[in-house]
Amino acid sequence: MSVTWYLLVSALVFCIGAGGILVRRSPLVILLCLELMLNAANLALVAFARAHGNQDGQVFAVIVMVVAACEVAVGLGLIVAIYRRKLPVDVDELRELQG
Amino acid sequence: MAEVVFFIAAIGAIAGAAGTVALSDPFHAVLSLVGHLLSLAALFLLLRAEFIAAAQVVVYAGAVMVLYVFVSAYVGRPDSSIPSVAGPGLKWPSIVFAGALLIELCIAILGTGLSAIDAEGAGFFSAFGSPAEIGKLLLTKYLLAFEIASFLLLVAAVGAVILARRREGLEPTGTISVSDLFSTTQDETGLVDEHDSGSMLEAGGSPKR
Numbered sequence: 001m002s003v004t005w006y007l008l009v010s011a012l013v014f015c016i017g018a019g020g021i022l023v024r025r026s027p028l029v030i031l032l033c034l035e036l037m038l039n040a041a042n043l044a045l046v047a048f049a050r051a052h053g054n055q056d057g058q059v060f061a062v063i064v065m066v067v068a069a070c071e072v073a074v075g076l077g078l079i080v081a082i083y084r085r086k087l088p089v090d091v092d093e094l095r096e097l098q099g
Numbered sequence: 100m101a102e103v104v105f106f107i108a109a110i111g112a113i114a115g116a117a118g119t120v121a122l123s124d125p126f127h128a129v130l131s132l133v134g135h136l137l138s139l140a141a142l143f144l145l146l147r148a149e150f151i152a153a154a155q156v157v158v159y160a161g162a163v164m165v166l167y168v169f170v171s172a173y174v175g176r177p178d179s180s181i182p183s184v185a186g187p188g189l190k191w192p193s194i195v196f197a198g199a200l201l202i203e204l205c206i207a208i209l210g211t212g213l214s215a216i217d218a219e220g221a222g223f224f225s226a227f228g229s230p231a232e233i234g235k236l237l238l239t240k241y242l243l244a245f246e247i248a249s250f251l252l253l254v255a256a257v258g259a260v261i262l263a264r265r266r267e268g269l270e271p272t273g274t275i276s277v278s279d280l281f282s283t284t285q286d287e288t289g290l291v292d293e294h295d296s297g298s299m300l301e302a303g304g305s306p307k308r
Contacts, residue, residue: 001105004208006142009109011204013116013135019197020120023184028125028171032132035163036116039139042151049228050146058148058228059236059244065158066248070255072163076170077262083174084265092185 006047014040025090027082031075038068105145111138123184125171129164136160148228 017036024030042061049057082089115135122128136159143152184190226232237245 001101007208009112011201012113015197015201016116016120018200019193022193023190025185026125029128032119032128036119046143046146046148046151055232055236058151058233059241061151063244063248065154066252069163070251072166073255073259076166077259079170080263089174
C-alpha cells in the first residue's frame, strides 16, 4: 500500500474531527472530536515514519499520545467541575468569558 | 493481503470517526471512538509501528476511554431540551468548512512533489518500530522530550485533581475540605451518610442540595 492512502485516511479523519468540534455542543463530545484530530495527526506521523524508514516519527506519535492524555485529564476535570456547579454542560451556554 | 486489511481498517476508522461525530448520546460516541481507535491500531500495525499499536490499544482504547466512560456516566445523558447539534446557522457553515479543509488537504497530499509517499515506503530493518527500538530512541536522542512529557503528565494530573475537587465558595452549602474527609460524617452540613462514602452520591453531592 502506498503511503498516500494512509495520508488520505488521516486527512479524512482530521476533517471529520474538525467538523465535529464546530457542530457539536457537548464539551465531552468536543473532547472526543479533539481525540479524533490528534489521532489523525498520529496516523500521518507514523505513515511518514514508514515512508522514510525512520523511527523518529513514531517517537513523536508517542509524545502526542502523552499530550492527548494530559488534555483528557484536564478537560474531563473541567467538565466535572462544570457539572458540580450545576451549570449546563453545553458550550453555547458557557459564555462568561465572552465579556 | 495487506490491501484487504488496510481497507477494512480504514473503513472501520472512518466509520468510527463519523459515529463519534454523529451519535447524539455521548456514551455511544465514546464507544464509537473505541472502535475507531482499535481500527487505527490495525493501521499502525500495517505501518510496522508495533509499539505505537500496542500503546494505542492499552493506553488509548483502554485507560483514556475508561475515563471518558466514567465521566459520561457521571454527567449523564444530556438534557433532551438542549439539541446535541448546533443550530442551522452554525451547522452548515461548519460542514462546508470541514469539506473545504478536506479538499485542501487532499490537494496538498495528492499534488505534492514528494516522491517518497507514492512508494511502499523505504526499506526497514526487522526490529523497526519494536518497543526496544522506540525505547532506545526515547532514552537517548529524545531524552529531553521524554522528561518534559513526564513532567507534563504530572502537571496535568495535579491540575485535574485541583479542577475537579470540591472547593469553598463554589457550592452554597456543604463544602468540604480535605480535613473533613478524614473526620466523621455529619448531617447538617449536607454531607452524605457513612454508608454512602465512596459512592457516586458522595462525589456528586446529595440531590436535595
